[in-house]
Amino acid sequence: MTGLELKEWRRAMDFTQQQAGDELGVTRATIQNWEYEITTIPVTVSLACSQLLRRRKRRPDFGPVTLIYSTIPLPNAANLADQPAALNCQRCVDNIDAFRRINELSENSAFFNPIILDDLGSAIWSGNELAKQCEHFGSASVQTRSGL
Structure with a gap:
């Protein structure tokens, strides 16, 4: 440094x-x-x-952040040639907003591998740690499919 x-x-x-x-x-x-x-x-x-x-x-009020998620399990991404875009990005006001959005989206069967990024593209939350935060800040729990 x-x-x-x-x-x-x-x-x-x-x-x-x-x-x-x-x-x-x-x-x-x-x-x-x-x-x-x-x-x-x-x-x-x-x-x-x-x-x-x-x-x-990682503070709940840190933001804005970007939520990125897949609509198909990423191990299946090699077979995407004839499918619509599998990755989605959503801007969120802060981490809490992203946690709540994940909880909403997790009710959909086409929601996999969420990750929260800062403005520089660095990962803030992912995997099991993200799932725990979503459970804490929302009524629904994040499904733990394909790495989450």
Whole structure:
């Protein structure tokens, strides 16, 4: 991680240098030294930054997000030549909105492999963790077919 990347992470997290230092267990001056590349940023700090950002994106109110799902089981995707598009994308206000939409769609037999992405295309929720969140935030449960 470079000093510029640390600064971009800090801004994405909406942290001051002091707040970033508090989260990472270092002083504000250490954050400043890393950002100006006076000292090298340890690999553990880069990993901690990634984890903190991931945790922030998993908050229920984080958004907007994009829900992507398949209308056929993905293992069958090789036989798609003569079928309509199998992947669908829906923009959601936040994670809760996506969880509720998944619960609605899960009542349809043509709903498989949902995944929630951030604006950069990085996965926020998928698989069994996503199924648990949907159960928590909605009345219906997500079916656990084909990987979910």
